[in-house]
Amino acid sequence: MLDKYKKINQTLVHASEGIRSMFIRNKATLQQHHNMSNYIYPRIINRHDDIINAWSQIAPEESFAGMTLAQYTAASYEAFNIRNRIGETKAVLSAQNQELKLTDDALREIQRTIINAVRGQLEYGENSPLYRALGYTPRNRRESGLSRKVSTTTPVPSPIVAA
Numbered sequence: 292m293l294d295k296y297k298k299i300n301q302t303l304v305h306a307s308e309g310i311r312s313m314f315i316r317n318k319a320t321l322q323q324h325h326n327m328s329n330y331i332y333p334r335i336i337n338r339h340d341d342i343i344n345a346w347s348q349i350a351p352e353e354s355f356a357g358m359t360l361a362q363y364t365a366a367s368y369e370a371f372n373i374r375n376r377i378g379e380t381k382a383v384l385s386a387q388n389q390e391l392k393l394t395d396d397a398l399r400e401i402q403r404t405i406i407n408a409v410r411g412q413l414e415y416g417e418n419s420p421l422y423r424a425l426g427y428t429p430r431n432r433r434e435s436g437l438s439r440k441v442s443t444t445t446p447v448p449s450p451i452v453a454a
């Protein structure tokens with residue numbers, strides 16, 4: 292039974308070394324995405340690093356809360372993995388937003404070209420029902436914009452004062 296436990300522990304130690312190197316590799320990626328979820332919880336990452344460093348340097352063979360250092364490292368893997376996936380997803384979303392902006396700009400230019408073509412077409416032009424159906428005000432329906440305000444108040448004569 293003891294041999295079986297030692298073998299499992301050795302396997303976990305070996306796995307934790309691979310996971311630790313992955314954490315070191317991915318830590319740079321995590322720090323690049325400072326506006327992702329690890330930015331909200333930076334203490335978790337800092338505390339994780341402190342726990343790993345202190346535990347591995349001072350008491351690497353000890354078990355705390357029923358866990359060895361390797362088990363703790365393996366248990367914390369998923370939290371870092373999710374943070375990495377969130378960072379990658381945000382990067383993809385940012386790229387897609389930029390792509391959407393570019394395609395919207397191109398579509399807006401095509402729409403302008405179509406509207407100008409309808410205006411310039413002799414059969415249709417700026418007074419056509421098509422032009423109005425496209426959401427524009429036909430030229431013969433436009434108002435000048437000039438408004439003359441009519442004074443509705445009548446001037447009150449000033450009283451004559453007798454001397």
